[in-house]
Structures are given as C-alpha cells and as structure tokens.
Amino acid sequence: MPQDETAPQTAPERAAAARHAERGTPMVEMRHMSLSFGGVKAVDDVGIDLYPGEVVGLLGHNGAGKSCLIKMLSGAYKRDAGEILVGGRPVDIQNPRDAKRFGIETIYQTLALADNIDAPGNLFLGREKMTPFGTLDDAAMEAETREVMNRLNPNFKNFKQAVKDLSGGQRQSVAIARAIYFNARVLIMDEPTAALGPAETKQVADLILQLKKEGIGIFLISHDLHDVFDLSDRVFVMKNGKMVGSVNTADVTKDDVLGMIILGKMPGRQAEQELEQLH
Amino acid sequence: MSVASSSGDQGTPAAVAAGRRGVQHVLGRLEVDTRLLGMIIALIVIWVGFDLLTGGRFITPRNLFNLSVQTASVAVMACGMVMVIVTRNIDLSVGSLLGVLAMVMGVVQVDILPSLLGGDGGAAYDHPATWVLTLLAGIVLGAIIGLGQGAVIAFGRVPSFIVTLGGLLVWRGCAWWTTQGRTIAPLDSNFSLMGGGVDGTIGATWSWVFGAIAIAAVLALAVRARAQRRRFGFPLKPIWAEIVSTGLLVAAVVGFVMTMNAYPLPSRIAEEIATERGMAIPEDGEVFIAHGIAVPVLIVVGVALVMTLLASRTKFGRYVFAIGGNPEAAELAGINTRRVVMVVFMIMGMLCAIAGAIAAARLQSAANDLGTLDELRVIAAAVIGGTSLAGGVGTVAGAVLGAVVMQSLQSGMALVGVNSSLQSIVIGLVLVLAVFIDGLYQRSRR
Numbered sequence: 001m002p003q004d005e006t007a008p009q010t011a012p013e014r015a016a017a018a019r020h021a022e023r024g025t026p027m028v029e030m031r032h033m034s035l036s037f038g039g040v041k042a043v044d045d046v047g048i049d050l051y052p053g054e055v056v057g058l059l060g061h062n063g064a065g066k067s068c069l070i071k072m073l074s075g076a077y078k079r080d081a082g083e084i085l086v087g088g089r090p091v092d093i094q095n096p097r098d099a100k101r102f103g104i105e106t107i108y109q110t111l112a113l114a115d116n117i118d119a120p121g122n123l124f125l126g127r128e129k130m131t132p133f134g135t136l137d138d139a140a141m142e143a144e145t146r147e148v149m150n151r152l153n154p155n156f157k158n159f160k161q162a163v164k165d166l167s168g169g170q171r172q173s174v175a176i177a178r179a180i181y182f183n184a185r186v187l188i189m190d191e192p193t194a195a196l197g198p199a200e201t202k203q204v205a206d207l208i209l210q211l212k213k214e215g216i217g218i219f220l221i222s223h224d225l226h227d228v229f230d231l232s233d234r235v236f237v238m239k240n241g242k243m244v245g246s247v248n249t250a251d252v253t254k255d256d257v258l259g260m261i262i263l264g265k266m267p268g269r270q271a272e273q274e275l276e277q278l279h
Numbered sequence: 280m281s282v283a284s285s286s287g288d289q290g291t292p293a294a295v296a297a298g299r300r301g302v303q304h305v306l307g308r309l310e311v312d313t314r315l316l317g318m319i320i321a322l323i324v325i326w327v328g329f330d331l332l333t334g335g336r337f338i339t340p341r342n343l344f345n346l347s348v349q350t351a352s353v354a355v356m357a358c359g360m361v362m363v364i365v366t367r368n369i370d371l372s373v374g375s376l377l378g379v380l381a382m383v384m385g386v387v388q389v390d391i392l393p394s395l396l397g398g399d400g401g402a403a404y405d406h407p408a409t410w411v412l413t414l415l416a417g418i419v420l421g422a423i424i425g426l427g428q429g430a431v432i433a434f435g436r437v438p439s440f441i442v443t444l445g446g447l448l449v450w451r452g453c454a455w456w457t458t459q460g461r462t463i464a465p466l467d468s469n470f471s472l473m474g475g476g477v478d479g480t481i482g483a484t485w486s487w488v489f490g491a492i493a494i495a496a497v498l499a500l501a502v503r504a505r506a507q508r509r510r511f512g513f514p515l516k517p518i519w520a521e522i523v524s525t526g527l528l529v530a531a532v533v534g535f536v537m538t539m540n541a542y543p544l545p546s547r548i549a550e551e552i553a554t555e556r557g558m559a560i561p562e563d564g565e566v567f568i569a570h571g572i573a574v575p576v577l578i579v580v581g582v583a584l585v586m587t588l589l590a591s592r593t594k595f596g597r598y599v600f601a602i603g604g605n606p607e608a609a610e611l612a613g614i615n616t617r618r619v620v621m622v623v624f625m626i627m628g629m630l631c632a633i634a635g636a637i638a639a640a641r642l643q644s645a646a647n648d649l650g651t652l653d654e655l656r657v658i659a660a661a662v663i664g665g666t667s668l669a670g671g672v673g674t675v676a677g678a679v680l681g682a683v684v685m686q687s688l689q690s691g692m693a694l695v696g697v698n699s700s701l702q703s704i705v706i707g708l709v710l711v712l713a714v715f716i717d718g719l720y721q722r723s724r725r
Contacts, residue, residue, distance in 0.1 A: 076611060097613035112611045116604035116671035117597070125601055126612035128594050135592040143511040 011266070012245050016047060025088040027052050027217050028073070028104070028186050033082030035068050042068040044241040046082075050186060050217040055208060057232035057249075058221045059261055065241040066221050067109075070188050073219075074106035075099035097126075103185035107192060111175040115164035119156075120145040122163055123178045148177045152207065169200035176207060180216070187211065188219045193227055205231060225261065229254050239264040311524065314665045314717070318680045321713075322687065329691035336694055340542035344570055347539070348475040350686040351575035352377070352638040353653060357660040357678035358586040359630035362623045364661055365603040367670035368432065368439035370624065372446030373631050373657050376424060377650030378454035380417045381635035385463035385645030388413040388470055410470040417632035424450070425628020429621035439624075447654065454647040464644030474640030475573030477548055483540045486571035490536035494529050501525045539576075540569040575637045579679065582633060586675045589626075599623060603671030659706075660685050663713045 020026065026049035035043040043065045050056050058066045071077040073084065075096040084091055086102045093099050099106070113122050120141040129137040129144070142159055149156040153173040163171055172192070179187055189208075193201040208218060208231055220228045228235065229249060237244040237260040245266045247257065256267040329337040336342065356373050363370045388409050397403035428446055432439045465471075472479040481489070501521060508515055543549060549566040553559075560566055590596040598619045601609040609616050634653075639645040664681025666673030688709060692702045 074611075095613065096611050100613065106611075108611065110607070112605065112608035114601040114604035114608050114612075114671075116600060121597060121601075125597070125609070126614050128597060130594070135588075136594065136597060139507040139511050139513075142513065146513075 012047060012243050015246060016049060019049070023051060026050055027087060029085040030069070030073060031083045031085070033069060033072055034080045035072060035077060036080055041241050046238065046243045048236055050219060052217050053212050053215045054234065055212055055218045055220060055232045057228035057235035058219055058238065059225060059228065059235055059257065060223065060238035061261065062223050064238040066238050067190060069238070070190065070219060070221055073099065073104060074188055100182065103183065104188065105179035105182065105184035105186070106188040107175045107179050107190065109191040109194065111171055113163050113171060113175060116162050118162055119159055119174045122174055123148070123181060127182065144181070145177070148181050149173065152177055153203070168195050169197070169203065172196060172200065172204065180211065184216060186217045186219070188221070190221045192220065225254060225257055229257065237261055312674070315674065315677055315680070318664065318677065318684065322680065322684055325684065325687050325691065329687070329694065333694045337691055340538050342690070342694070343538050344542045344573065346683070346686055346690055347576045348573045348641065349690065350682050351475070351579050352634040353656045353660055353686070354579045354679045354682035355582050355630050355634040355637065356653065356657040357664065357682045358582050358675050359627040360657050360661040361666050361673040361675055361678045362590065362599050363627055364666045364668060365599055365670055365673045366620050366623055367603055367606070368620065369658070370439065370443045370627050371654050372428065372443040372450055373627065374650040374653035375447045375450035375454065376421065376628060376631040377635040377638060377653055378647060379450040379457065380421050380632045381639040381645045381649045382454045382457040382463070382647055383420055384413050384417040384636060385466065385639060386457060387416045388467045389463050405468045407469065409467045413467065413470055414632070414636055417636060418629050421628035421632035422625050425625040426621060429624025432624060433617035433620040457647070460647055462644055462646040466639065466643055466645065470636070471640045471643050472574050473578065473636050474643065475575040476641070477544060479574045480570040480572060481574065481577070482571040483569040486536050486540055489572060489577070490532050493532045497525055497528045497532070536572070539572045542570045544568045544570060575641070578633060578637060582630065583675050583679050590675055595619065595622070600671060656685060659710050663710060665717065
C-alpha cells in the first residue's frame with residue numbers, strides 16, 4: 001500500500017486510512033469525489049471504498065447524493081473532481097462502457113431494460129453475440145440466458161417475450177443476470193428491492209449472499225435502512241452531498257445508523273472507537 | 280396450457296371462451312404475429328369488398344399488377360420510416376427529399392452523363408452505365424442529406440419534427456431550383472425500367488425463377504430455424520404448425536407469381552415481340568405474352584428484405600429497437616445512441632433516392648412536384664402497418680403491407696368511382712380507425 005501524498009484530514013479519511021492499513025488495498029475506492037449541477041453541489045468531496053466479498057450499504061435521504069456518487073462509478077455521470085481507483089490503480093471512467101471494462105456492473109433502480117426486447121436481447125444489450133456472418137446469434141444468446149436464469153431464477157420461462165410483459169421479480173432477475181453474466185467484480189444495486197414483493201425481496205437477498213460468497217463486492221444503495229442493514233457488512237451514510245461516515249453494522253444498532261441519517265453525525269460510541277484505532 | 284374444447288356444450292359462454300382460447304392456442308403454436316395476421320385479414324376484406332362493389336373488376340391480374348406498381352415508391356420509403364419512428368423520431372421531409380433527388384437524378388442522366396460518357400463531343404444517350412451511375416448519384420446524395428438532417432437531430436438536439444419540417448420546405452424549394460422548374464423528360468430508357476412500364480417487367484419465365492428462389496429461401500429458413508432450436512435443445516414448434524406456416528408462405532408466393540403472369544401485354548406490343556422473336560402468331564391474332572413481376576416490385580422486395588435483415592439480425596437493428604424501447608437504458612448499455620439515430624436518417628435518405636427513381640421512372644419524367652404529400656402516405660403506411668409512434672415497435676413487413684392497404688383503398692375507390700375529395704376523407708378516417716383498433720387490441724392483451 002503506497003503512502004498517500006496528502007495526509008488524511010477528515011474523520012472519514014482517517015477511518016479509511018486505518019481500514020486500508022488493516023485490510024490492504026480495496027478493490028474499488030473513490031476519493032474526493034465532487035459533482036455539481038448548475039451550482040448545486042450534489043456530491044461534495046466524498047470518499048468510499050469496497051473490499052472483495054463485502055456488501056457495503058450506502059444510505060441517506062432522497063437527494064443526499066448517493067445515486068449521484070455511485071453513477072460516477074458506473075459511468076452514467078462524469079465527475080467534476082476526484083479519483084477512482086480499481087485495485088489501487090487510478091482509472092478513468094468516462095461512460096458505462098469504461099465501467100464495465102473494469103468489471104463494474106450496475107443494476108439501476110429503473111432496471112434500465114429495453115421493455116420492447118426479450119430477456120436474451122436485454123442480457124446481451126451492447127455486447128451481443130455474433131455469428132461468423134456478422135449477424136446476431138440469437139440462438140446462442142438464448143441458450144446462455146437459459147443457463148444463467150436456471151441458476152438465478154429457475155421459474156423463469158419467458159425467453160421470447162418482451163420484458164414489459166414480465167413481472168417485477170422476473171424483470172429484476174433479467175437485470176441481475178445482465179450484471180453478473182459478464183463476470184462482474186463489483187456490483188452496484190440501486191434500490192434493488194424497492195419495487196418487489198416479500199418473496200421476491202427474499203430471493204434478491206439470497207442472491208446477494210450467494211454473490212458475496214463468490215467474492216463479488218456489492219454496493220447497496222437505499223434510502224430505507226431496513227432494506228440494507230441486515231445484508232450489509234458496512235454502511236456509509238450521506239447527507240446533503242457530504243459523507244457523514246461509515247460504520248461496521250456489527251458494531252452498531254439500527255438506531256445508531258438512523259441517527260446518522262437524520263442528524264448527519266457519527267454515533268458517539270463509534271467516534272470513540274475511531275479515536276482508539278488511531279492511537 | 281392446452282385447453283381441449285369439449286364439443287358437448289357448444290354455444291355456452293364457457294364453450295365460446297374455450298373456443299377463443301383454442302384459436303389463440305393455435306395461433307400461439309404457429310408463432311404468427313397476430314398484428315400482421317390482422318392486417319392481412321383486413322387487406323383481404325378490402326379486396327373482396329371492392330371486388331364485389333366493382334362487379335369483379337378489383338381482383339383481376341390487371342388491377343393487382345397496377346396496384347403492385349403504384350405501391351412501390353411509398354412502400355420503399357415506408358421500410359425506412361419504420362426505423363425512424365421506432366427510434367421515437369419522425370421524418371416529414373421524405374416527400375420533398377424524393378422530389379429533389381428525382382430532379383437531381385433527372386439532370387444527371389439527361390444533362391450530365393450523356394456528354395460525359397459520350398467522349399469526343401458526342402452525346403451518348405441510353406448508355407448502359409447511365410442508369411447505374413444515376414441511381415448511385417441519387418443514393419449518395421440522399422445519404423448525405425439524410426446524414427445531415429440526422430446529425431442536426433442527434434447531435435444538435437433539435438427535435439426531428441422541426442428539422443424535417445424545415446427539410447420539407449427546403450428540399451421542395453431545392454427541387455424547383457435544380458432546373459428552375461423545368462420538367463426533365465424523356466428519361467434514360469434503362470432507367471425507365473425501374474418504373475415498371477410495359478418493358479419494366481421480367482416476363483413469365485423469370486417470374487417463376489424469382490418464385491422458385493423465394494420458395495427455396497422460405498424452406499431453407501424454416502429448416503435452419505428448426506435445426507438451430509434443436510441444436511440448443513429449445514422447445515420445437517409442432518411439425519403441423521411448421522407445415523402450415525411455411526405452406527401458406529409458399530402458396531402466397533405461387534399465387535403472386537401466377538397473378539402477375541396472368542396479365543398479358545397489350546396485344547399490339549405482344550405481336551411486335553412475337554415477330555421479333557420469330558414466334559408463330561395464332562390464327563385469331565391474339566398473342567399471350569405475360570407481364571410477369573414488375574421491376575419496381577422486385578426493388579421493393581429487395582429493399583424490404585435488406586431492411587428486415589438489418590432490423591432483426593444485426594446489432595444496428597437491435598440498437599434501433601433498444602433506443603425506441605428505452606433510450607436511457609440503451610445509453611447505459613453503452614450504445615452510441617446518437618450515432619445510431621443519425622444513421623437511421625441516412626438510410627431514410629438513401630431509400631428516398633430509390634423511391635424517387637421508381638416514381639420518376641414510372642412517369643418517365645422528373646418534375647419538381649414529384650412526391651408531394653408522400654411523407655403523409657409513408658407515415659400512414661408505417662402506422663397502419665403497426666409501427667407505434669411511441670417508439671420501439673414496428674416491422675418492415677407491416678409497413679409494406681400498410682402501403683398496400685393504403686393503395687388498395689385508393690385504387691379501389693377510384694374504380695368504384697368515388698371522387699378524389701371523398702377518397703381522402705375515407706383514407707383519413709381509416710388511418711385514425713386503424714390506430715384506434717390497434718390500440719384497443721394492444722390494451723385488451725394486457
């Protein structure tokens with residue numbers, strides 16, 4: 001781990017530095033990220049990191065800047081300032097294609113599916129399999145999709161229907177399949193269970209645990225603490241575009257995190273622990 | 280979920296419902312596009328209706344031949360309009376674009392190429408290369424204009440409605456400026472074949488050759504699709520469904536060729552050809568030489584095939600539909616959506632050139648009002664053919680069928696003797712009705 005040129009200034013930075021000293025280089029790290037929309041600072045000097053096989057929740061009210069922060073990682077937005085490191089090396093992510101090249105896949109809240117196209121078409125959208133004649137190899141894509149879906153959601157049978165005719169859970173399966181099929185190392189899930197029923201939510205939760213076992217790092221973004229607290233190893237909390245801080249979910253209660261979301265302050269006990277770590 | 284309809288309780292609501300499910304089941308197994316099927320049924324109703332109204336003058340080889348030729352120009356453009364509308368855009372400039380491209384092609388073949396190809400001061404009229412170079416010039420210019428409009432739409436972020444509304448005025452003006460309003464005639468004789476006049480047909484023998492190739496293609500595609508599904512272990516279409524669907528297609532091809540071959544050339548021209556070829560002229564003096572398929576119809580078939588391939592078998596086509604279904608998702612999937620939209624307009628421009636060649640060749644002259652109001656016919660054909668203005672939905676085959684429906688209504692009413700003002704009223708109402716019924720059908724399916 002090369003030493004940072006700039007010494008850690010803020011409490012979250014000091015915590016991150018301590019974490020890196022203890023656990024090594026994170027698979028993805030964002031430092032000093034900023035993004036403005038016409039004078040409004042949506043993201044203001046924020047950092048975040050993720051280790052393999054780790055589920056990290058990113059919490060905050062609507063408009064706290066969570067989605068904006070993560071969209072700079074997935075390539076949907078271009079950052080105004082900041083640094084993105086993958087495996088400790090600075091990378092330049094200008095668009096979604098760049099992010100995918102670094103193994104960063106995103107499942108958007110809206111799922112970002114082309115509703116008029118079938119599941120195989122969506123799974124391979126932008127990365128189609130081609131025949132030697134330069135035409136789409138639909139049969140091969142369908143075969144691969146059947147295989148992936150067999151693993152994810154064995155009940156999935158509608159490979160020829162436009163995805164607009166599928167249920168919410170099935171659509172979610174298609175979006176998840178698309179993200180993991182291409183060997184994602186980092187998976188970003190934006191409000192993954194917001195539109196799902198209890199059974200489907202359980203399915204997604206099981207899937208997250210399975211992916212975690214395979215060593216994939218996962219960012220879970222939500223405005224609802226209950227959606228992510230039990231699944232996450234660590235949570236970051238944002239408020240008004242700034243990072244409040246991060247805590248290990250094992251060390252805190254839901255109420256502590258709720259306090260961070262509402263007050264925008266680290267819980268007292270956690271702050272003490274941090275000081276101990278530093279000394 | 281096969282529902283065996285028991286024959287015991289005919290007429291009860293349950294039996295009716297089961298029957299309806301049975302029909303849907305059969306259609307499902309056949310894997311036919313119900314929308315396309317509905318259009319074919321509508322077309323048959325229109326044809327039979329006009330045939331009854333005109334005392335059997337509608338479904339005749341002569342009328343159907345003329346119908347096929349009259350449809351060609353609009354059908355070619357409708358193939359491109361489908362893609363434009365699928366990407367949630369519109370092109371109002373196609374009629375004017377056709378006009379200016381036809382004028383330019385007229386000038387190229389009459390005023391420019393003969394002296395160029397002639398060499399040494401002499402002008403070479405009807406040079407065999409003239410028509411190719413002319414068409415090529417038209418297609419290249421069409422591509423450039425389409426690309427320009429597409430660039431303003433995709434990168435300049437000006438709505439396509441505005442850009443092409445401007446284009447409608449600009450290109451019509453340019454059509455006049457090309458020759459200061461002078462009509463160009465006569466055109467190169469080879470170029471005129473594209474219009475499908477007496478010479479612009481391929482005759483009986485070649486029509487059968489065409490039919491044989493089409494049938495071979497239909498069979499080969501069916502066999503290949505089945506082999507593909509078997510290779511990957513997907514559920515197969517039942518064999519009866521396979522036979523019925525390919526059988527119908529083959530029957531349609533045979534019927535079409537037979538119809539086109541049943542329309543004889545005018546007797547005087549037939550006699551001339553017979554003497555030329557040294558054929559014996561029968562006692563009663565009637566020589567039967569068939570028209571066969573018209574050249575513009577072959578062009579439509581070619582364009583429709585290429586566009587269907589492009590739409591359904593290439594990355595580009597997949598992206599066109601993805602953009603129409605969800606532009607944001609397409610962008611996030613890493614698709615260069617603006618480039619795709621620009622290319623769609625470029626293709627539209629190229630098809631306008633082909634349509635312009637057909638239209639000018641048919642009239643054997645290029646006039647600056649050629650293609651006036653064609654934009655509306657083309658859009659109507661695409662929309663009647665099931666293209667959704669909301670984007671993401673549409674087929675090339677549907678658009679071609681839509682063009683045939685429009686032209687059938689128009690020539691049918693002309694045959695019946697409906698005056699032209701009433702004709703446009705009826706066609707306008709049919710357009711609205713078609714989209715309304717389609718909307719009802721789509722909602723009922725949910």
